[in-house]
Amino acid sequence: MNLRNASARLAIVCAAALIAAVVAIFAAIQGAAEDHLRIEAEQSALKWAEVIRDTVPDLDPLFRQAQVSPASVRQLGELLRVNEIFRFKLYDNQGRPILVSDDIVREADGSVRLAARPPAVDNEEVRQVVLQGHNQIELHRSDDAKRPPVYSEAYVPVISKGQVIGVVEVYVDQTARARRITNAFRRIALGVAAVFVLLMGVAAWQLRLRRHEQKQVEARVRYMAHHDTLTGVLNRASFNAALADAQRRARDSAEIFAVLCIDLDRFKEVNDALGHAAGDETLCAVARRLQAVVRQFDQVARLGGDEFAILQTGVRRVEDVTTLAQRVVDALAPPHEIAGQRVLGGASVGAAVYGTDGTDSNQLLHKADLALYRAKSNGRGQYSFYDAQTDESLQSRRAMIRDLRDALKTDGLSLNFQPLFDADGTTLTGYEALARWTHPRHGAVSPMVFIPLAEEAGLIEELGAWVLNRACLEAVTWPATVDLSVNLSAAQFRGDLVGTVKGCLATSGLPASRLHLEITESLLINNTDAVLRTLHGLTGLGVRIAMDDFGTGYSSLAYLWRFPFDKLKIDRAFTQNLEQDPKVDLIVKSIISLAHSMGIRVNAEGVETPQQLARLQSHGCDELQGYLLGRPSAANLLDHAHARHDAQPPVAPRATNFGNFDTIPGSL
Template identity: 50%
Template sequence: MSFDGPSLSLRILKAVLAIVIVSFLLSAAYISSLVVERQEALKQVSRYNTSWLASQAVSEFTRLEQRLSAYAVPDGGIDPGEVQLRFDILVNRAKLLNDGEFQDFVSRDPERQETVRLLREALAAAQPLVDRIEEPGNAMKALALLQPLETKVTALASAANHYGAQRVTEDQHELIRLHWLFSSLAAGLIVCGFILLGLLGWHNRLLTRAHHDLRFLAENLQRTSDELKKANKALGNAYAELQHQNGVLQIQEIELRTQNERFNAALNNMSHGLCMVDATGHIIVFNERFAQLFDLESSVRPGTTLNELIAYAEARGREGAAALRQICAEQQELIRERRQATFIQGQPGGRTIAVSHQPMSDGGWVATYEDITERRQAESQIAYMAHHDALTDLANRVLFREQMERALAQSGRSETQVAVLCLDLDRFKDVNDSLGHETGDALLKVVAHRLRSCVREEDVVARLGGDEFAVLQTSVHEPHDCAVLAMRIVEALGAPYDIDGQEIVIGTSVGIALAAEGNPTPDQLLKHADLALYRAKSVGRGTFRFFEPEMDAQLQARRMLEVDLRKALANGEFELFYQPQVDIRRKAITGYEALLRWRHPERGIVSPAEFIPVAEDIGLISPLGEWVVHEACREASGWPAPLKVAVNLSPVQFRNRNLVQCVKQALEESGLCPSRLELEITESVLLQDNDTTLATLHQLRKLGLRIAMDDFGTGYSSLSYLRSFPFDKIKIDQSFVQGLSSRADCLAIVQSIAGLGASLGMSTVAEGVETEDQLVQLRAAGCTEAQGYYFGRPRPARDLTHSLEDFGPVRAAE
């Protein structure tokens, strides 16, 4: 046997050890080199870290003093931003003096600590002065705070440099000591390497001697190993067969367990309860949901019958056992007839169970049980919500119509009548706009409660939408019954409301339709009541009206008017007429009031009193008002310079946020001087939103135009409005002018208004002057201007001559 293999391995081992020793030597030399390089780097860093911070602080301190001195000198060329920048840099340098190695340097000497503290306090004291450096004297004050510290800061920097040099020397000595220490360790490693080499040689000789002994033992082991291999092969074959059989059994067991788990999971995760019983009445299986539904034990002994399970539950006072026994009693007929069926079982506690029974081929049966209580309740709730208003809980339009159909059918078989009362709330939109929709909703709930209290139990109250309500009054013997109910509703809804501390006053109007003749349908009856409501609102709010046949014709006429009105603006059917406003003293025209006229292609001139309310209802008043402003400015721009034009603004138009922009655009496009435009508003405009309205008035005033209060004295708080906004003109309502000759109080009111206007520097215009006697009294009362038919009727712009001689009997007044 050859020994070349082991000898070769030992030679390789020796070569590896030699390489390791050489690596030790090279590592020691490299460590020494790194230590020297590290020494030089640490020397530079140590010198930079402490002394650099101190020198930078002194440098920034000196620069800040220079900037402050230069800033304090007039025309020094230094802006406040540069001073603020130098101050911020010095503050940051001062913060660094309290951190790291410099903090250790400062803590060694109380005098250094005092210097750093004084610097920090001086900077804190100078901070507000630097922030307001533009104020005279602040720069010198800040400089005075810093100058006493100049010597101390310089001394601190000098000490820091000295301290840094000492630290560098110490670190150099320490690193030299480490260098010799590492060199000694490297030498020790070399010596150890030689000793290890000697030991390995000695160990190699021992291994060679043992090798001869092991060769003999190896031959014996080889023979024994061959015999063991033969025995192990036979044993392996037997074990493989056993493993195969065991694997087959495990697979079958896993499949069976999986099927059982799936079956249990399917049963116990069903939303329905399930029970399976064999032909002898013994339970095969039931799931957890079945046990939960009837409060049963979740596990039973094999061979237990369903009746035994129920009796066991009843003995323990389980509440669901009685329900299950009742259901089983109904299933007995199905079991005998082997018939499939589904039925619903109601329980005394309000619970409802749906049962589906299915017979099996072996004579047994299986049934599922579902608790449908919540579903039934949800269906009932949905049905209720579909017929009731969600906010007020009143009947909605669908239920109201159904009740109307039922009541009309019943009234045909009796001597009583059915009536429908339609109503809506006056000024409800103002409540929503001013107080918000939450307050509006709360108000509707209280209105619904009051309506319920006004009707009988057999009557029906419904909310049709928004602020529209309806009442179905049954068993009506005569129209007086409806009138009494309508008056009761008007009175109840007109009483003040307290909504979240806000007192709200609204009203209502009622339209009544009786199903007396012609067997009207529910839709016709509602339509008639709605027409009567419209008539009640048109004659005055807070009242009621019965339906009359001619109302339908009036409705059709109004609808035709709406259709024509929507096309009138685009077709150019509107034009402006102008009524002169006359200076009573000078007997001269000072301007004109623009009055809107509609020249209908078929009906001719339509009165504004007829079409203006319709335009407001259908939302045309805003574009129509914008057209009036633009057209009046355009036509007035061609008049002689002193003459003004007055334009009325409706409350709806005043709510438009584009009003100011519209007026500004009209002035720019026409070139009319703003001082020649006069906008007239009524007190109802100021009632909408006082703050917003006043803001809009001030914006209009800034354009240079004039503002007049129209129909003064007819509202509730005219004097307060004069105080809140300085109007240019007051227009006295024509009702006071027409009563001058017959009522002394009218003359007193006119005199008071004229005196008030003179005191406030406002001109006063009397409207509706028709006689010479009225003109004389107005002149005596102190009015400055007048307008009315006495001076002539309004004319289109093309017919104006701007002379009173062409308008009427002005000479008679002279």
């Protein structure tokens, strides 16, 4: 309605402007026509005055003495109707009348005479023409039948020998000329008006188009202000506003609503493996699936990253929320086809219901998020409702993260070192650095607890750097034959790990050959090229590289020749089952044999019984560690008495082809 009213007002304004312009054009044309008629009347009068001067005899006596001879009368009578002159008057240079053409009477025999008339009064206009030295033209339109409809009255001087001897008042019939000029100017006016109408039409169309485009831009800006620019669903601000509206309606009408928080499973793997463009396509596909499963009045939003939310209105019972949550899980479970590749789907859903879990919109959103955390903790690909116990557990977890951050800042962590022994089980070859945290209230916190906390809080890189630096400072005080092993996390590979290790070695003075850095197989799954470049940078410093927990992850023999490993560490799960399962014994023997054929030393973790020790020794294992041989101890309790006296000879070069690491495929 507003748009139609605006268009109607625009049309009225344009029409009024058009009418005013046409009127102005015609007025200007009319004025120009009259000016043209005055100019032509003046020219006709001047020419007629020249004819009088050249043809009328006794001209000087006529004007100077007011004596009109019969010859002059005859000639003047002949000059009527010359150059459209239908009447004239003669005056001397003082403005006194001498002769009027109306006084000339033509007789039947063709002769002319002057009729007797009463004397005329002086003409002041003639005096002004003479005194001011310019002509005077007056245009008249008449309804008198005795005169033309259009004529001009012109006062022009008669000049003889450079002097004004008199003035003639000439009446010029301009009816036909006025008609021609008016018609010509009207045609011009019509053409100008047509062009003006066209221009006004174009201007009006452009104005309307601009207004339409402006409205589209304004609508787009409003849309972008309320919707996620990537997926087209509501953004966080609009979703919060919708929640507040739903809360007001619920308070006024007891209408129940629910909030569902949705988080995609393994979305980071999509970004890492296929890039952010594929990740964006995946998010758009998820948004389309969510919009397809909700009802008309339910609202879908993207809160950020891979987090989505649904506002479910008109909830009558909890089963309605359960049904929608299951539909969401089922809709997002199938894989996505992105850039010709199948991307794994799956999502977890957390739900909170108004009235049951809270009556504040912000509180409901928070509790739905807690329910989502519970669903992901239970195995992903499922839904869960808010649970107070989960809330308490999460609050405790967040408190532990705060305490861990403080412990890193205040040097509240410590290191223990577990000894590593040669194949004989008695010769000390080195120590593995293990981080320990004694909480001021909870006591000793297991690494199985605080290491995942550090990863969740983004502290793992800081923690890893602290362990590496502190361990190097300690190891430099050991005998030169005792090496140091330090575990690395995947997060450390995202930064300048080579620079960090180089700095720790320089600060501590520890020789690079005594430092063994351990990585897990899971690190090799993604970003293979980047990890490989970092490992080559570390070996370039002289550092040794070990693969930890070999055989328990995504073991691939390709890793053994693609990466510069100096040592394999067989996971304790194999060591503990050596005695019970002959297959495990065979696998361990095969791993050791394969590693030795490639020039790689082998370490066995978790040696706890003499039988396990004997089996590993019989298979030719190079290095052993476990509670049977030595438990982790603080640095001040370490006993280096059994350290070997001579430095370990360098490992023989392995027949390993690392190839061009810049061309090795990415994620496996």
